Amino acid sequence: MTYVRRDSSFNEDYEVPHGNTSVDFYARPMTLKEEYLTDAYPLHSIFQWRFGFLLRYKQNKSLQTFYSLPFTIPVWVSIIWTLLLSTVVFYILSYWERRLIGGETCLHHEFLLAFSAFCQHILPLQANLCSRRIAYFIFIFSAYIIHCFYTSNLLSHLVNDKDRIMDLKDLSNSDYEFVIIKDMNLITDRRIHQLTTDKHLKTVEKKFQNTKVMTVSSALTAVRDSKTAVLTDYKTLYPLIKRMFENHAICELMEVDLYPNRKGNTSSPPKILNIKKNSKLGE
Structure with a gap:
């Protein structure tokens, strides 16, 4: 092992213990400074040892279940059936309006209208009959309440959830x-x-x-x-x-870390470093 001469300004008396047959490496961090250790592999990585x-x-099971609720199969099946049913109702009302006062009706337009209400980006709509206006209002208002309720609950859980x-x-x-x-x-x-x-x-x-x-x-x-x-x-x-x-x-x-203040810090390593010859984890 290479011997590094001690600094003349360091006057503390220190003797290496004799007769120690279990030591393969013996290092004094106050003598081996960081600029020396950068070229002294593997000692440099040893002094950065954590x-x-x-x-x-283990994540809270209740929170984990709550976050997975939007991705369950029953939720998506309910959304699809609600979307199809509302589309049919809107189409029937628009067809009835056309029979009474004329106008255009399109199944695709009613489907996109219901889908946009779910996404909170409602397409422009025009309804002359009160029954059709009431149906649009109830559906859009219900979708908005469900959206706000779930969003507020999700945000409250995220705020209350502790960081890792x-x-x-x-x-x-x-x-x-x-x-x-x-x-x-x-x-x-x-x-x-x-x-x-x-x-x-x-x-x-x-x-x-x-x-x-x-x-x-x-x-x-x-x-x-x-x-x-x-x-x-x-x-x-x-x-x-x-x-x-x-x-x-x-x-x-x-x-x-058992010593968190020394994480990634080479300025405060242990006073003496001993690595045993017979250690299975020597590398």
Whole structure:
């Protein structure tokens, strides 16, 4: 590994621990600056490493059902039958008007008139008999009320629907179960948990007490099929997610960073970076 000479202005005494046989890479971010790391692959990507919870966002079923209502088969069948029935009624009234006072009548024109009322872009119309005027008024007014009612409900649901944004606090208060990959080495000593000063770990500390340990495939299956959040570095699981998840399920995945302030920031990496020789996820 290439040795980078320390800056002479840096006077802190620091010694590399001797006898550590489990370390393959040893790096000090305060010495290896960003301008050096740009040409030091793969260290640069390592310092941009993100770590957190990967979960599948479960949309509210009531909202999902509401948004799908306009696209159900019964709705479209009702619209088509209403359109055909109103066209026939309009044609009969126009034919009766022509028999009484003369004029023109056309089935195509009545169909386009009813269709334009559904679309809220009404074509010019001319009616002499009161019965025909009343029929047009009732149909157009009813179509307008239905259109306004559905539009207002849709907009109110969109306003009240929460964005797909979740932080550690929201995740800790949710009913998602935490899962840890069994190859990860975590400290489980309660005294260390109690003495920790990491505010991000304290946020989810209670839920860590009931954390499940699974294999990678089992953890991803739980994320896909249930409300489960797996603790991971994201990039390691991307190839497996591509093979195990459908496209719509991939679009529903959400990442909640354990250290959100370090997202994409190379100025505040961890103090010391150790990569073990025998790590299965070394690449």
